[in-house]
Amino acid sequence: xxxxxxxxxxxxxxxxxxxxxxxxxxxxxxxxxxxxxxxxxxxxxxxxxxxxxxxxxxxxxxxxxxxxxxxxxxxxxxxxxxxxxxxxxxxxxxxxxxxxxxxxxxxxxxxxxxxxxxxxxxxxxxxxxxxxxxxxxxxxxxxxxxxxxxxxxxxxxxxxxxxxxxxxxxxxxxxxxxxxxxxxxxxxxxxxxxxxxxxxxxxxxxxxxxxxxxxxxxxxxxxxxxxxxxxxxxxxxxxxxxxxxxxxxxxxxxxxxxxxxxxxxxxxxxxxxxxxxxxxxxxxxxxxxxxxxxxxxxxxxxxxxxxxxxxxxxxxxxxxxxxxxxxxxxxxxxxxxxxxxxxxxxxxxxxxxxxxxxxx
Numbered sequence: 001x002x003x004x005x006x007x008x009x010x011x012x013x014x015x016x017x018x019x020x021x022x023x024x025x026x027x028x029x030x031x032x033x034x035x036x037x038x039x040x041x042x043x044x045x046x047x048x049x050x051x052x053x054x055x056x057x058x059x060x061x062x063x064x065x066x067x068x069x070x071x072x073x074x075x076x077x078x079x080x081x082x083x084x085x086x087x088x089x090x091x092x093x094x095x096x097x098x099x100x101x102x103x104x105x106x107x108x109x110x111x112x113x114x115x116x117x118x119x120x121x122x123x124x125x126x127x128x129x130x131x132x133x134x135x136x137x138x139x140x141x142x143x144x145x146x147x148x149x150x151x152x153x154x155x156x157x158x159x160x161x162x163x164x165x166x167x168x169x170x171x172x173x174x175x176x177x178x179x180x181x182x183x184x185x186x187x188x189x190x191x192x193x194x195x196x197x198x199x200x201x202x203x204x205x206x207x208x209x210x211x212x213x214x215x216x217x218x219x220x221x222x223x224x225x226x227x228x229x230x231x232x233x234x235x236x237x238x239x240x241x242x243x244x245x246x247x248x249x250x251x252x253x254x255x256x257x258x259x260x261x262x263x264x265x266x267x268x269x270x271x272x273x274x275x276x277x278x279x280x281x282x283x284x285x286x287x288x289x290x291x292x293x294x295x296x297x298x299x300x301x302x303x304x305x306x307x308x309x310x311x312x313x314x315x316x317x318x319x320x321x322x323x324x325x326x327x328x329x330x331x332x333x334x335x336x337x338x339x340x341x342x343x344x345x346x347x348x349x350x351x352x353x354x355x356x357x358x359x360x
Contacts, residue, residue: 003101003105004059004105004106004108004109005056005059005109007105007254008059008109013109014111015055015058015059015109015110015111016055018040018041018044018058018110018111019044019048019055019058019110021041022041022044022045022048022049023048023049029042029045029046029049032045034146035145035146035147035149036147036148036149037112039146039147040110040111040112040115040147043115044058044110047061055110058110059108059109059110061110062108062109062110062111062114062115063108063109063114065114065115065118066104066107066108066113066114066117066118068118069107069114069117069118069120069121069122070098070104070107070121072118072121072122072124072125073098073121073124073321074094074098075125076121076124076125076128076287076325077094077325077328078094079125079128080128080285080287080325080329081325081328081329081332083332083335083336085328085331085332085335087268087271087331088267093328093331094328096264097321097324097328100261100264101257101261102257102258102261102317103317103320103321106314106317107317112147112148113314113317113318115143115147116143116144116147116148116151116318117317117318118140118143119139119140119141119142119143119144119147120140120144120151120155120318120321121140121321122136122137122139122140122143123137123140123141123144123155124287124290124291124322124325125140126140127159127286127287127290128286128287141155148318150301151298151318154293154294154297154298154301155294157293157297158289158290158291158292158293158294158297159290161289161290161293162286162287162288162289162290162293163286163290234303237303238299238300238303240303241299241302241303241316242262242265242269242299242316242320242323243262243263243265243266243269244262245258245259245262246259246262246263247259265320265323268324268327269323269327271327271330271331272326272327272330276334277330280330280333281326284329287325287329288325288326288329291322291323291325291326292322292326294319294322295319295320295322295323295326298318298319299316299319302315302316
Protein backbone atom coordinates (compact mmCIF):
# COMPACT_ATOMS: atom_id res chain seq x y z
CA UNK A 1 0.00 0.00 0.00
CA UNK A 2 2.87 2.36 0.77
CA UNK A 3 4.37 1.72 -2.67
CA UNK A 4 1.08 2.54 -4.40
CA UNK A 5 0.64 5.66 -2.27
CA UNK A 6 4.05 6.97 -3.35
CA UNK A 7 3.22 6.04 -6.94
CA UNK A 8 -0.09 7.93 -6.73
CA UNK A 9 1.65 11.03 -5.39
CA UNK A 10 4.10 11.09 -8.29
CA UNK A 11 1.80 9.97 -11.11
CA UNK A 12 -1.80 10.43 -12.28
CA UNK A 13 -3.97 8.02 -10.31
CA UNK A 14 -7.65 7.08 -10.42
CA UNK A 15 -7.61 6.99 -6.62
CA UNK A 16 -7.53 10.79 -6.55
CA UNK A 17 -10.69 10.95 -8.66
CA UNK A 18 -12.38 8.35 -6.47
CA UNK A 19 -11.62 10.57 -3.48
CA UNK A 20 -12.74 13.86 -5.04
CA UNK A 21 -15.98 12.79 -6.75
CA UNK A 22 -17.94 11.90 -3.58
CA UNK A 23 -17.20 15.39 -2.27
CA UNK A 24 -19.35 17.00 -4.97
CA UNK A 25 -21.71 19.25 -2.96
CA UNK A 26 -24.36 19.06 -5.66
CA UNK A 27 -24.85 15.31 -5.14
CA UNK A 28 -26.23 13.27 -2.26
CA UNK A 29 -25.30 9.73 -1.27
CA UNK A 30 -28.19 8.24 -3.22
CA UNK A 31 -27.06 9.96 -6.42
CA UNK A 32 -24.01 7.69 -6.50
CA UNK A 33 -25.96 4.46 -6.23
CA UNK A 34 -25.37 2.31 -9.29
CA UNK A 35 -22.99 -0.15 -10.88
CA UNK A 36 -19.38 0.12 -12.03
CA UNK A 37 -17.35 3.23 -11.15
CA UNK A 38 -20.15 5.07 -9.41
CA UNK A 39 -20.56 2.24 -6.88
CA UNK A 40 -17.06 2.92 -5.55
CA UNK A 41 -18.14 6.52 -5.00
CA UNK A 42 -21.26 5.19 -3.28
CA UNK A 43 -19.13 3.03 -0.98
CA UNK A 44 -16.76 5.89 -0.18
CA UNK A 45 -19.36 8.62 0.36
CA UNK A 46 -20.23 7.95 4.04
CA UNK A 47 -16.58 7.62 5.05
CA UNK A 48 -15.50 10.82 3.29
CA UNK A 49 -18.52 13.00 4.05
CA UNK A 50 -19.84 11.38 7.22
CA UNK A 51 -16.69 10.29 9.04
CA UNK A 52 -14.38 12.92 7.45
CA UNK A 53 -11.83 10.40 6.16
CA UNK A 54 -8.96 12.07 4.32
CA UNK A 55 -7.22 10.60 1.26
CA UNK A 56 -4.70 8.62 3.29
CA UNK A 57 -7.40 7.12 5.52
CA UNK A 58 -9.39 6.02 2.45
CA UNK A 59 -6.28 4.38 1.04
CA UNK A 60 -5.85 2.45 4.30
CA UNK A 61 -9.53 1.45 4.29
CA UNK A 62 -9.39 0.05 0.78
CA UNK A 63 -6.02 -1.53 1.47
CA UNK A 64 -7.71 -3.36 4.35
CA UNK A 65 -10.42 -4.60 1.96
CA UNK A 66 -7.67 -5.93 -0.30
CA UNK A 67 -6.04 -7.65 2.68
CA UNK A 68 -9.35 -9.35 3.51
CA UNK A 69 -9.43 -10.55 -0.08
CA UNK A 70 -6.09 -12.30 0.44
CA UNK A 71 -7.40 -13.84 3.68
CA UNK A 72 -10.34 -15.36 1.80
CA UNK A 73 -7.97 -16.40 -1.01
CA UNK A 74 -5.84 -18.27 1.54
CA UNK A 75 -8.93 -19.96 2.99
CA UNK A 76 -10.16 -20.87 -0.51
CA UNK A 77 -6.85 -22.47 -1.47
CA UNK A 78 -6.01 -24.16 1.83
CA UNK A 79 -9.48 -25.60 2.42
CA UNK A 80 -9.65 -27.17 -1.02
CA UNK A 81 -5.95 -28.12 -1.28
CA UNK A 82 -4.46 -29.20 2.07
CA UNK A 83 -1.34 -30.61 0.39
CA UNK A 84 1.66 -28.29 0.23
CA UNK A 85 3.53 -28.01 -3.06
CA UNK A 86 7.08 -26.78 -3.49
CA UNK A 87 7.88 -24.76 -6.62
CA UNK A 88 11.15 -23.16 -7.61
CA UNK A 89 13.26 -25.28 -5.24
CA UNK A 90 11.89 -25.00 -1.69
CA UNK A 91 9.39 -22.15 -2.13
CA UNK A 92 5.82 -23.08 -1.19
CA UNK A 93 3.30 -22.54 -4.01
CA UNK A 94 0.71 -20.78 -1.85
CA UNK A 95 3.30 -18.53 -0.22
CA UNK A 96 4.57 -17.53 -3.65
CA UNK A 97 1.22 -16.53 -5.13
CA UNK A 98 0.00 -14.76 -1.99
CA UNK A 99 2.97 -12.39 -2.06
CA UNK A 100 3.17 -11.54 -5.76
CA UNK A 101 3.75 -7.74 -5.77
CA UNK A 102 1.52 -6.82 -8.73
CA UNK A 103 -1.47 -8.43 -7.03
CA UNK A 104 -0.94 -6.38 -3.88
CA UNK A 105 -0.17 -3.21 -5.81
CA UNK A 106 -3.58 -3.01 -7.52
CA UNK A 107 -5.55 -4.27 -4.50
CA UNK A 108 -4.16 -1.79 -1.98
CA UNK A 109 -5.62 1.51 -3.15
CA UNK A 110 -8.83 3.47 -3.31
CA UNK A 111 -10.60 2.10 -6.39
CA UNK A 112 -12.20 -1.00 -7.86
CA UNK A 113 -9.26 -3.37 -7.44
CA UNK A 114 -9.50 -4.08 -3.72
CA UNK A 115 -13.27 -4.60 -3.32
CA UNK A 116 -13.69 -6.63 -6.54
CA UNK A 117 -10.85 -8.93 -5.46
CA UNK A 118 -12.47 -9.27 -2.04
CA UNK A 119 -15.84 -10.08 -3.63
CA UNK A 120 -14.34 -12.73 -5.92
CA UNK A 121 -12.45 -14.47 -3.14
CA UNK A 122 -15.47 -14.36 -0.81
CA UNK A 123 -17.55 -15.98 -3.54
CA UNK A 124 -14.91 -18.64 -4.25
CA UNK A 125 -14.60 -19.47 -0.54
CA UNK A 126 -18.35 -19.58 0.12
CA UNK A 127 -19.40 -21.62 -2.91
CA UNK A 128 -17.88 -24.78 -1.40
CA UNK A 129 -20.59 -24.82 1.28
CA UNK A 130 -23.30 -22.32 0.25
CA UNK A 131 -25.83 -23.65 2.77
CA UNK A 132 -23.79 -22.47 5.75
CA UNK A 133 -21.91 -19.62 4.05
CA UNK A 134 -24.81 -18.00 2.26
CA UNK A 135 -24.19 -14.61 3.91
CA UNK A 136 -20.58 -14.53 2.65
CA UNK A 137 -21.78 -15.78 -0.75
CA UNK A 138 -24.45 -13.07 -0.95
CA UNK A 139 -22.09 -10.27 0.05
CA UNK A 140 -19.43 -11.47 -2.38
CA UNK A 141 -21.98 -11.74 -5.21
CA UNK A 142 -23.32 -8.24 -4.57
CA UNK A 143 -19.81 -6.75 -4.50
CA UNK A 144 -18.93 -8.43 -7.81
CA UNK A 145 -22.17 -7.42 -9.47
CA UNK A 146 -22.20 -3.78 -8.42
CA UNK A 147 -18.54 -3.20 -9.33
CA UNK A 148 -18.28 -5.31 -12.50
CA UNK A 149 -21.62 -6.79 -13.67
CA UNK A 150 -19.98 -8.64 -16.56
CA UNK A 151 -17.61 -10.43 -14.16
CA UNK A 152 -20.62 -11.54 -12.13
CA UNK A 153 -21.93 -13.10 -15.34
CA UNK A 154 -18.69 -15.07 -15.80
CA UNK A 155 -18.66 -16.19 -12.16
CA UNK A 156 -22.30 -17.29 -12.29
CA UNK A 157 -21.75 -19.26 -15.50
CA UNK A 158 -18.63 -20.87 -14.04
CA UNK A 159 -20.57 -21.92 -10.96
CA UNK A 160 -23.43 -23.38 -12.99
CA UNK A 161 -21.11 -25.40 -15.25
CA UNK A 162 -19.00 -26.48 -12.28
CA UNK A 163 -21.98 -27.80 -10.33
CA UNK A 164 -23.31 -29.70 -13.31
CA UNK A 165 -20.00 -31.29 -14.29
CA UNK A 166 -18.03 -31.59 -11.02
CA UNK A 167 -17.07 -35.05 -9.81
CA UNK A 168 -18.54 -34.62 -6.32
CA UNK A 169 -21.78 -36.35 -5.46
CA UNK A 170 -23.93 -33.29 -4.86
CA UNK A 171 -27.59 -33.74 -4.05
CA UNK A 172 -30.06 -32.87 -6.79
CA UNK A 173 -31.80 -30.22 -4.68
CA UNK A 174 -28.51 -28.52 -3.83
CA UNK A 175 -27.71 -28.30 -7.53
CA UNK A 176 -31.17 -26.95 -8.25
CA UNK A 177 -30.81 -24.35 -5.50
CA UNK A 178 -27.39 -23.06 -6.57
CA UNK A 179 -28.11 -23.15 -10.31
CA UNK A 180 -31.55 -21.61 -9.80
CA UNK A 181 -30.16 -18.73 -7.76
CA UNK A 182 -27.38 -18.06 -10.27
CA UNK A 183 -29.70 -18.18 -13.28
CA UNK A 184 -32.30 -16.07 -11.52
CA UNK A 185 -29.67 -13.48 -10.66
CA UNK A 186 -28.48 -13.36 -14.28
CA UNK A 187 -32.02 -12.88 -15.58
CA UNK A 188 -32.64 -10.04 -13.12
CA UNK A 189 -29.44 -8.17 -13.94
CA UNK A 190 -29.14 -8.96 -17.66
CA UNK A 191 -29.95 -5.40 -18.70
CA UNK A 192 -27.24 -3.97 -16.45
CA UNK A 193 -24.68 -6.48 -17.77
CA UNK A 194 -25.47 -5.70 -21.41
CA UNK A 195 -25.69 -2.01 -20.58
CA UNK A 196 -22.00 -1.99 -19.64
CA UNK A 197 -21.27 -2.29 -23.36
CA UNK A 198 -24.31 -0.40 -24.55
CA UNK A 199 -25.92 -3.61 -25.81
CA UNK A 200 -29.11 -3.67 -23.73
CA UNK A 201 -31.17 -2.44 -26.71
CA UNK A 202 -29.24 -4.34 -29.35
CA UNK A 203 -30.92 -6.35 -32.12
CA UNK A 204 -27.67 -8.10 -33.07
CA UNK A 205 -25.54 -8.79 -30.01
CA UNK A 206 -22.59 -10.39 -31.84
CA UNK A 207 -22.20 -7.64 -34.43
CA UNK A 208 -22.71 -4.84 -31.89
CA UNK A 209 -20.22 -6.44 -29.49
CA UNK A 210 -17.63 -6.61 -32.27
CA UNK A 211 -18.15 -2.90 -32.97
CA UNK A 212 -17.87 -2.10 -29.27
CA UNK A 213 -14.68 -4.18 -28.98
CA UNK A 214 -13.04 -2.43 -31.91
CA UNK A 215 -13.94 1.03 -30.60
CA UNK A 216 -12.78 0.21 -27.07
CA UNK A 217 -9.53 -1.37 -28.23
CA UNK A 218 -8.84 1.60 -30.48
CA UNK A 219 -9.29 4.07 -27.63
CA UNK A 220 -6.99 2.13 -25.28
CA UNK A 221 -4.29 1.59 -27.89
CA UNK A 222 -3.77 5.35 -28.23
CA UNK A 223 -2.06 5.59 -24.83
CA UNK A 224 1.68 5.41 -24.24
CA UNK A 225 1.54 1.73 -23.26
CA UNK A 226 -0.94 0.79 -25.98
CA UNK A 227 -0.69 -2.43 -27.95
CA UNK A 228 -2.53 -2.83 -31.24
CA UNK A 229 -4.05 -6.29 -30.78
CA UNK A 230 -6.82 -5.97 -33.35
CA UNK A 231 -4.86 -8.05 -35.89
CA UNK A 232 -3.54 -10.57 -33.34
CA UNK A 233 -4.81 -14.17 -33.53
CA UNK A 234 -6.71 -15.26 -30.44
CA UNK A 235 -3.83 -17.27 -28.85
CA UNK A 236 -1.53 -14.26 -29.10
CA UNK A 237 -4.21 -11.99 -27.64
CA UNK A 238 -4.56 -14.31 -24.67
CA UNK A 239 -0.78 -14.55 -24.25
CA UNK A 240 -0.57 -10.74 -24.27
CA UNK A 241 -3.28 -10.43 -21.62
CA UNK A 242 -1.88 -13.13 -19.34
CA UNK A 243 1.87 -12.68 -19.64
CA UNK A 244 2.75 -9.23 -20.96
CA UNK A 245 4.44 -6.91 -20.44
CA UNK A 246 7.63 -8.93 -20.53
CA UNK A 247 11.09 -7.40 -20.42
CA UNK A 248 11.16 -6.43 -24.10
CA UNK A 249 8.04 -4.21 -23.86
CA UNK A 250 7.96 -3.17 -20.20
CA UNK A 251 6.59 0.38 -19.79
CA UNK A 252 8.94 1.94 -17.19
CA UNK A 253 10.20 0.66 -13.85
CA UNK A 254 6.78 -0.61 -12.80
CA UNK A 255 6.50 -2.54 -16.05
CA UNK A 256 9.93 -4.10 -15.49
CA UNK A 257 8.88 -5.31 -12.02
CA UNK A 258 5.64 -6.67 -13.45
CA UNK A 259 7.68 -8.43 -16.16
CA UNK A 260 9.42 -10.47 -13.48
CA UNK A 261 6.04 -11.45 -12.08
CA UNK A 262 4.70 -12.26 -15.55
CA UNK A 263 7.68 -14.56 -16.07
CA UNK A 264 6.63 -16.39 -12.90
CA UNK A 265 3.09 -16.67 -14.31
CA UNK A 266 4.51 -18.15 -17.49
CA UNK A 267 6.66 -20.69 -15.64
CA UNK A 268 3.68 -21.74 -13.52
CA UNK A 269 1.50 -21.99 -16.63
CA UNK A 270 4.00 -24.39 -18.22
CA UNK A 271 3.41 -26.81 -15.35
CA UNK A 272 0.00 -27.78 -16.79
CA UNK A 273 1.43 -28.50 -20.26
CA UNK A 274 1.21 -32.23 -19.72
CA UNK A 275 -0.71 -35.00 -21.41
CA UNK A 276 -2.69 -35.85 -18.30
CA UNK A 277 -3.92 -32.29 -17.60
CA UNK A 278 -7.10 -32.53 -19.69
CA UNK A 279 -7.84 -35.94 -18.19
CA UNK A 280 -7.47 -34.33 -14.76
CA UNK A 281 -9.71 -31.42 -15.79
CA UNK A 282 -12.42 -33.77 -17.00
CA UNK A 283 -12.57 -35.53 -13.61
CA UNK A 284 -11.93 -32.43 -11.47
CA UNK A 285 -14.25 -31.18 -8.71
CA UNK A 286 -16.63 -28.19 -8.81
CA UNK A 287 -14.10 -25.64 -7.55
CA UNK A 288 -11.58 -26.50 -10.28
CA UNK A 289 -14.11 -26.42 -13.11
CA UNK A 290 -15.66 -23.21 -11.81
CA UNK A 291 -12.22 -21.59 -11.61
CA UNK A 292 -11.36 -22.76 -15.13
CA UNK A 293 -14.55 -21.36 -16.64
CA UNK A 294 -14.27 -18.05 -14.79
CA UNK A 295 -10.65 -17.63 -15.83
CA UNK A 296 -11.18 -18.52 -19.49
CA UNK A 297 -14.45 -16.66 -20.08
CA UNK A 298 -13.14 -13.52 -18.37
CA UNK A 299 -9.94 -13.68 -20.38
CA UNK A 300 -11.75 -14.19 -23.68
CA UNK A 301 -14.00 -11.20 -23.02
CA UNK A 302 -11.22 -8.87 -21.87
CA UNK A 303 -8.78 -9.50 -24.71
CA UNK A 304 -11.28 -8.11 -27.20
CA UNK A 305 -11.66 -4.76 -25.43
CA UNK A 306 -8.15 -4.13 -24.08
CA UNK A 307 -5.11 -2.84 -25.92
CA UNK A 308 -3.28 -1.15 -23.08
CA UNK A 309 -0.61 -2.90 -21.01
CA UNK A 310 -1.29 -0.72 -17.98
CA UNK A 311 -4.98 -1.66 -17.98
CA UNK A 312 -4.08 -5.32 -18.50
CA UNK A 313 -1.75 -5.33 -15.49
CA UNK A 314 -4.63 -4.04 -13.38
CA UNK A 315 -7.49 -6.11 -14.79
CA UNK A 316 -5.85 -9.51 -14.78
CA UNK A 317 -5.31 -9.33 -11.03
CA UNK A 318 -9.02 -10.21 -10.79
CA UNK A 319 -8.76 -13.53 -12.59
CA UNK A 320 -5.21 -14.88 -12.27
CA UNK A 321 -5.90 -16.45 -8.88
CA UNK A 322 -8.44 -18.74 -10.53
CA UNK A 323 -5.67 -19.96 -12.86
CA UNK A 324 -3.32 -20.40 -9.90
CA UNK A 325 -5.96 -22.47 -8.14
CA UNK A 326 -6.29 -24.83 -11.13
CA UNK A 327 -2.50 -25.21 -11.42
CA UNK A 328 -2.11 -25.74 -7.68
CA UNK A 329 -4.87 -28.36 -7.57
CA UNK A 330 -3.36 -30.20 -10.56
CA UNK A 331 0.08 -30.36 -8.94
CA UNK A 332 -1.41 -31.36 -5.59
CA UNK A 333 -3.43 -34.13 -7.25
CA UNK A 334 -0.30 -35.50 -8.92
CA UNK A 335 1.57 -35.42 -5.61
CA UNK A 336 -1.33 -37.11 -3.83
CA UNK A 337 -1.49 -39.86 -6.48
CA UNK A 338 2.26 -40.35 -6.17
CA UNK A 339 2.00 -40.65 -2.37
CA UNK A 340 -0.88 -43.14 -2.65
CA UNK A 341 1.07 -45.27 -5.15
CA UNK A 342 4.06 -45.27 -2.82
CA UNK A 343 1.88 -46.29 0.15
CA UNK A 344 0.28 -49.04 -1.92
CA UNK A 345 3.66 -50.43 -2.93
CA UNK A 346 4.89 -50.23 0.65
CA UNK A 347 1.80 -52.03 1.91
CA UNK A 348 2.32 -54.78 -0.67
CA UNK A 349 5.95 -55.17 0.37
CA UNK A 350 4.97 -55.41 4.04
CA UNK A 351 2.34 -58.05 3.24
CA UNK A 352 4.88 -60.03 1.24
CA UNK A 353 7.39 -59.84 4.11
CA UNK A 354 4.74 -60.97 6.60
CA UNK A 355 3.81 -63.85 4.32
CA UNK A 356 7.46 -64.91 4.00
CA UNK A 357 7.92 -64.84 7.78
CA UNK A 358 4.78 -66.90 8.38
CA UNK A 359 5.91 -69.50 5.81
CA UNK A 360 9.12 -69.96 7.73
